[in-house]
Amino acid sequence: MNSQIALLRRELWEHTSFRWLPLILLGIVLLANSAVAWMVHIDGMIHISTDHGPLSAMDLPQQFLELPLSQQELIVNTTLITTGMIINAVLTIMMVFYLLDSLYGERKDHSILFWKSLPVSDTRTVFTKLLVAVLIVPVTVFATRVAADLIVLLVHSISLREYSGEASLLWQRAHLAGIWGMFSIALVQQVIWSFPVMGWLLFCSAWSRKAPIIAAVLIPAMVVLVDTGFRLNTGVGELLLERFPLAVATLEVDNEMEALTYRSYFGGTKFGLNVTEGDIGLSMGNPRDYLSEPKVWYGLLVGALFIWLAIWLRRWQDDTL
């Protein structure tokens, strides 16, 4: 077995959440969507008041089928995008806890003495943990969302077939290639944008003597508080806040334009999926614009600095906290 692969596998052996959390998320997606389909099936459970009078769950498929094509697309794609965003958010939180534990846990349980008795350099060790955050987590997020999309479409297609025999309608309305393409670009942006945060988390993990999460959250929170509370307006608080929403993005639905825009905070670039007049276009902004943002580069630089510090700290650490 290749040693880099062995090092990565070792991370996944230790952090079992990488295995069960995506499965639990998919289970929830399956359950929630099946529940909706089931309610439609048995009817009478949900009565939604609308401008056009009460709406029974049983009427939902019919209502949906009567909508214009662009509205149908909007509903299907919004559902898929939202599901993906939730999965991304949850797995990103998992990544935060992983990074915080990665260099602290081994000191706490003394296993650092064993890891360091093997001919693996500290640079390689820290690099492996970073690789989990920048590669394994995004790939997991992507795979989980793809599976979730298929589950959502499958469950409701089965349900819709009962009413209209239209088994393939939802698959036609969903723009999977577009969504997946946009989402993978969003993930790359997300990794680049949150790189300094990853570095910071690794540094806190290597440096903290107890509960790294306290230092990791408290220090930036204090900086923001002092900066805004005393109205110093140095801009530092703003810089930190900007990086804080690691996986949060807003979804804007412009009804008039019938456009759906996925807006990410990452570097302020707006890019998204425009569903306009039944035509779906993927607008990603220009990746070059994103990369020409000085902020993006400063972030990478700061991240690299923290990672260098984490490596340096690990070089001189034994199992004493």
Next chain:
Amino acid sequence: MTTLVVAKGLGKHYGRKVAVDGVSFQIEAGRIVGLIGPNGAGKSSTLKALLGLTRHQGELRVLGRDPRRDRAKIMQEVSYIADIASLPSWILVADLLDFVDATHPAFERRKALAFLDRTDISPQHRVKQLSKGMKTQLHLALVMGINARLLILDEPTLGLDIIYRKEFYSQLLNEYFDEERTILLTTHQIEEVEHILTDLMFINAGRLMLDMPVEDIGSHFVQLRVRRDRVGDARQLDPLYETQQLTDSLMIFRDADVGRLQLLGEVRPPKLADLFVACVKGGLNE
């Protein structure tokens, strides 16, 4: 003879507290060296410096390299078992073997498995399911598989029962050790390792008190059992240390005139444990 470790004025302090106070020594290939000292004497700090696990003062070379810079390279030829169970508790034995196999170029899985076969440890066990004794066996199995030039053991039998302790050292001696290999171990239970050591290093309060091949001990140190009425005469010969036993006194002498001692009582080579106490209490300095 190849010299594996050279320390010159090796020092380590934690804040103001001095753990290792400028010790100098060499370790030659093919030896089993016991670094013996009471708790807090600086044993672990010395080992951690050798292993590149901590910063230190003074000059230190392990296999010709500086452990501060080249830990990863040095560990290709050095194995280490710490005083506390350091194997990760969450790992499966089979996965652990895979991992070491993939990351350690000098690991021979076959040898480790051969050793494991004779224990109750199964590849499907998780480390946390093993008793302390079995964890040590597992770690020893890994070490057996690594073709290392230097094995460093820090109180390897701490907390083990007598069966595991005896077995550990006998396996170490019979199955691991050969002329090509060198072992450096620390312990404060000297009786257990007395019969396997080739070299002794006594350390106390961060200072090296004695550094000598075991075979030379007899020609430098003697123990005299002397009756009460002749104690006065014996004391004039400047014993290193003295203890009372019922009707007799036991005294340990360094480089004394054995002929004169024999006139006063019974002379024999000291037990290492007694010599150790004498060195610590008598404040011997190398």
